[in-house]
Amino acid sequence: MMKKRYLVTAALPYANGPLHIGHLAGAYLPADIYVRYLRLMGKDVVFVCGSDEHGAAITVRARKDGVTPREIVDTYHTILRDTFQKIGIGFDIYHRTSAPLHHETSQDFFRTLLVNGQFDEKESDQYYDETAGQFLADRYITGTCPVCANLDAYGDQCEKCGSTLSPTQLINPRSTLSGATPVLRPTTHWYLKLDEHETWLREWINTGVAGGKQLHDPAAWKNHVIGQCNSWLEQGLQPRAMTRDLEWGVDVPPELPGAKGKKLYVWLDAPIGYISATKQWALDRGVNWELYWKNDDTALIHFIGKDNIVFHCLIFPAILKAHGEFILPVNVPANQFLNLEGNKISTSKNWAVWVHEYVNDLPGREDELRYNMIKNMPEQRDSEFTWKGFQESANTELVNNLAGFIHRVMVLTHKNYTGVVPAFDSSREFKSGWNAEEITTCDAELHRLHEKLDELGAEIERFNFREALRILMEISSAGNALLQFNEPWKAAKDDPELVKVALNLGLQYVAVLSVAMRPFLPFAAARLRQMLNLSPLDDHREWLDTLNDLAEGNPVLRPNHALNAAEHLFSRVPDDVIEAQIAKLQAAAQANQQAAPPSHPLVKETISYDDFAKLDIRTGTIIEAGRVEKADKLLRLTVDLGFEKRTIVSGIALHYQPEDIIGRQVIVLANLAPRTMRGIESQGMILMAEDAKGRLSFVRPEAAWPDGWAVK
RNA sequence: GGCGUGGUAGCUCAGCCGGUUAGAGCGUCGGAUUCAUAAUCCGGAGGUCGAGAGUUCAAGUCUCUCCCACGCUACCA
Known part of the structure; x- marks a missing residue:
């Protein structure tokens, strides 16, 4: 499905931390390869990205560091932008969501959705800090994680166990602004009616058809992308709040009643960044940005990691459709995750290569x-980066095979022909580098090169970057074999014609590589162009031109073209460099572990004896225990209080087997209001001790004790 | 508990709208070679394709059950 125009986006990195290799392998590298290839094919393509600079995590961070949010995002925006540039990710524009143009764009988008009747205004209860006098963003609330009992989980996520949370799930919530216990207060927000988009989204995801038009081929989408979307659609889409009570973000259009203090939520902020970045790019060049967002001849492609699938495949498309004028993505080739030396990359544990x-x-x-990332790119499933593997791929494949081949052709040409591409008799036969048994001619071999280059490009178009890279190396290997089979170093005396053909063709291989390498290895490709004394690639259809030349049997390097001096394209990565990196990784992780000892929770606010006396705590004995259907963490217990038996549902299934706890004496909060969980009414609560790791232990009298008596 | 994705050679991964002796790179073993950064080329060994059952003339490839990993989701007073 070739289009006239391409708009390629890479996920906006959040500007409160630097970039690690997982980000690179997940989104930026595949996007960069794809875009560089399209440019070399002469396509009209715009590649946009930028820093996502809003949200509570940034204000929390700023507060902690004693600086302004602005300073945080300025710092990381600069780091991110420079990092991308240094590692060769060639965005056409790297924008930022704090730019005024972005704020205007997001607000306009919001207004249009409002006019289109896409919102419901709804009131809900949110945590409010009475001391600080403001509503609390999820990130401003900490408490005990209900999943792993980490004492410092945030209201949106527990960084220890990675669970996604909502603030009301936290046990003992506290405001990070004042330390006070927040209270629930009603507040009004704008909800996007996502449920109304469910039907068309389901059809669009599974058939590629929307609005009666075939927009894409679902077979071209990755399994795990469609799978995860359907998993969500299956559960039903719910209306989602598009605004929040935040202090750092894009204002809800101020003319709207009730807009004061409210900001657009990420859903209507970050992805609109793709649009505002495109606008800025177009503005800088006097181009019409709408061609790239509102025209059916444009292919919109989002490169993201798997954590962003639902957002880019369901929510953002719903938003674009709700607006009415925008095109939908033709593909969202999300990658899975890259692990590091056997463990998940973790920013909080400092387990990462920055x-x-x-x-x-x-x-x-x-x-x-870049090479190692592509070779191990998590295209279909999670994959693994190791420093040892990095060294190995660099030394064996780049140094030995690729750089070695190029160097030997160059050196031989300099020895035999003073660095000038030799002319040769085109009828002269020799051994093919693709098969030692096969006798071939230069013309036939140029056609074979054409096939390979064409195949390589096709794999890139299908987002099969690993396979594309393999074909690149296959060309280099065939080049090595060409030399091996024809032995031009031997033939110099008795068969000079053979030497000419073999080296000429070898040089054609090298010239083709100088183009084909560019999407993957842009720095080495530039060095190679210089070495070959060819003009630098400027992303204007050089790949296409090379294909055309080869198809017609024309050499890419003409006879008598003078080469520059032979140099090694890559150098070995020595052991000590690798050892140093491994040591650094482990040292950082260790330091991080030591720096963050488990902290005890703060003592709650003082209460009176009367408050305590309200609790009726009793001794009891578990006489029955069993698992609760469809719940991982719940046990259904029958507890004998001496004067009566109670059914109590307790969240201890991960810590105790039912058969092991029958007969165990426990302490029960007896006057807690009953609560139904998973269809069972729980008449009380078992008191448990809990440590920093979230382990639970029964609390009980030190020796057998009569049931049903008070604990005070 | 539910949903999704994956579980293929020592390692990293392809193949999966069923169909000849299951593939690649790296590693390993043997051989050739010396123009080249102890590089290169050829060849060999190595897999009952997570487990079990089923459908079929034929199953890594479809169905069911189970196990494991990862992600999302429910339960936690």
């Missing part, structure tokens, strides 16, 4: 990292 540190520690080795 790209800005990499370019500093291993200067001039940008392509080596």
